[in-house]
Amino acid sequence: MLAELLLHPVLVLLVLTNLKLLGSSQPGSCIRATRWQGCLLGLLPFLAHSEDLTWRLAAAGLGTLALKGFVLPSLLSRALRDADTTREVETPAGYIWPLLAAMGAWGLAFWLGEQLPLAHAPSNLLVPAAFFAILSGLFLIAGQKPAVSQVLGFLVLENGVFTFGIGAVPETPVVVELGVLLDLFVAVLVMGIARFHIHGESGRREPDPWPGLKD
């Protein structure tokens, strides 16, 4: 009963962290938001499947909590600190457009949630919340140029995919567990950032990920 009562607010908080990520322009606070997001995600299996909790699900939750709540954000903030770009980054998308896009994405996520009804969903907010995270991740990747934002965007996208996986597909845990591969991608991308900066001219310049490349 308590778990069911808590699930809804946790999903709403998940959505709010995405909103924060879209609205904020300081890498530090963005990383803090992803940290929160990871922790909330780790709670999901316990809240969504409180009655039929298996050891594997619990382990998946704890692993998510550790990995996405602590390890990846710490890696990211260390890469940023090494690169000395904790200051505010210029966002070409401006300050208001991301929020307006978030409202649009929110509507789209709800529409998709209605189109794809889930038979045994623990909460009717689960699918929209997952879609919203995915859409905001895509927006962060596409709309903002700094490398950090792109990694953050991918992390958010991945979190959205996991939200859906943990909430809706507990019977085939193998597929969910395979998703750790995505975290590997994040780690590699973070390593890429670190290398970009450590070997860059001064480290102060935010890397334009592909200045010389053209299509």
Added chain:
Amino acid sequence: MSWTALIPPLLALGFAPLLPGIINRTKAKCAGRDGPPLRQAYFDLWKLLHKGAVYSPTASWVFRAGPVLGLAAVITALAVAPWGGFPALAGFRGDWVFLACLLGLRRFLAVLAALDTGSSCAGMGASRAIHFSALAEPALFLALAVVARKTGPYSLAEMFASLSPWHWVQSGSALALAAGALFIVCLADNSRLPVDDPDTQREPAMIHEAMVLDHGGPDLAFLFYGAALKLWVLGSVLVSLVFPVHPGPWWADALLALGGMLALAVVIGVVESVMARLRMLMVPQLLVGATALGVLALLLIAR
């Protein structure tokens, strides 16, 4: 209509200037000072009312009419505002649009008066005030729509009177989001800190203060009193949403609601003490963020 409908407007007229006093006292305490007495706002009003007004030769009747009509608009708004579960003096279907309209009218008159002087500072303040209030408006409407959708009736006083703690258990997250949006609107519309600094002495950083620079004497008193009443109106909407407890006897309701208003003033004071003013560039983001919260709340409720 029972006689109890008269209680909220009367209390508002009497106690509204107390709110700025409490906010200032809280800020002083947080900063380690004693601060002005709680009744300072009353003293200020008294002093201003006994002064004469000076009018610029270029100012027309618009400048003189602004403060009076603005005060009249807010007092009219008291007739429909919800407060502690009491029936409204003049509640009707859709009066929340009327309320927003009256508050907008007050701002419109203040802006006209400010522009009428031809002063550059006042014009700048007017432009900013219009910009920000236009952005805050959708958030207010969305937050009220959430409550209307949740409770059923479309009259402000009725819908807040039928709100109960059970609604919070049922869909707490949506109501919390609406309350958050409403709080931001409340801060922005009343020129409180993250948006506008009421204590600033620098014209370039002012919004509301810049608009009223040229008013003096009784006109300024009307403006101050109107601002206090506006804070009371928006605050009462917020308190009715966050604290929907109506034990029954009218005196208990009134005491609880009054306590809620005072608590809100303390909260605003604390917020003002711990936050710095946002850069002008970031204010629209905050307000659009409030709108986003409202949209989210409405979508949550609409399912």
Added chain:
Amino acid sequence: MLLALLLIPFLTGLAALVVRPPGLRRALLPAAAAAHSAVCAAAWFHPPAPAGHGWLALDAPGQLFLSLSSGLFLAAACYAVGYLRRETQAATPPEDGLGFEPVPEAIFIGSLLWLLAAMTLVAVSQHFGLLWAAIGATSLAGAPLICFRGCRRSWEATWKYLLVCAVGIALALLGNFFLAVASAGAGAPARSLLLPELLAGAAGLNPVWLKAAFLLLLVGYGARMGLAPMHTWLPDACSEAPSVIFALLSGAVLNGAFLGILRIQQVCGAAGLGGFGRELLVLFGLLSIVVAAICIPGQADYKRLLAYSSVEHMGILALGVGLGGGAGYGAFLHTVSHSLAKAMLFLVAGHILFLCQTQLAAQVRGVRRLDPVAGWLWIAGFFAITGSPPFGLFVSELVILQAAIAQHRWVVVGVYLGGLALIFRGMAGVMLNMAQGEPDPRHARKDRTACLLANAPPLVLGALVLVLGLYLPPGLKEVIREAARLLGGT
């Protein structure tokens, strides 16, 4: 046998990290490739038994793609030995002097072998989750290969490659989740993502979720495969990566992602939603052809040119499968001949880069004078890749055209033919000019022994493409027919 196929490259990859002497380490590459190819060839005569509770099995499409990967890897491995030798001899400092160091050779060889292992896994996995992980692994294993040269630009290209692939892979994972949800009511005792079980219970799959799953998998794997709106990483990565890597990526790894799309199309077909998937494939296929036709004319960099040509051919594959019927047969045939032809062209391009030391097509002149074999191979490659007779691609493109005409889809026919014509014209302008004329003595360099080592693998590949156009071995034909039949074609 399947396990051996997986373990040979994986373990040699590990060994490559440990072995110290560079000569021995390089020798691991062709050795593992030869062993892998031998086992792979044996699988044609003795079909291997399924392994791992049915998760690993070799069906007709898998066999086709596996053999392609193995064969191309063998060619690439032979070429890579020479490449690594001359690369370490030259050891030029990075062009912009930013202090990026190149990827260590041990990691390069290890990643190459793991790429083979991942490609093998893609071909033999029968479980959608495993398939997904394998395709993800090919993306990861490709990253150190693309930034091998270690200059700033190659890091940027790798970054773009990783990001686009990562997003695609994440969306594909969501597609797998959707598939699991769709199979929730399928009647199977446990919700399983095994291909045979899904096909058996296809009638009970939830159509809405299945459609959504197909869309996500198409977009996700399409990004990996280089289908049109998601192709942006391909040209950048291609112009920065060593040519031998792109011979492999373009010829084999892109096909692997295509196999992922084929699997889900197979399920869609069994569930009665084949038409939905086919229409989308036709759309993406035509879009890819159009994008390639727009970008190819006037392309200054000949490696980017080849990358766009890959986009075009991936589009043709999608189009073929999308049209269905006889075109499915054409698509599989096209896969084979395109892989061989494209790998050959990339190897020749790498050799031209070595000879002329520039990627700008305008500065390359007279390859035929510099190295007659490479020059003629380049010209032959041009005719092969644009689908001219008598090469294999002509046959397969004709088969697909035939199917489109038979279905009276005139818009498709028009876009297809128009695109191919534009691409022929565009590629002719760039590639033929490179082969003809007088070489520029400032750039050109002559190295007889290098020519010999570099020309042998593409020569073999080119001969194979030619043979495919003239004569199709009955065994291969049978497998291609079987693969097309599994997809619902005839």
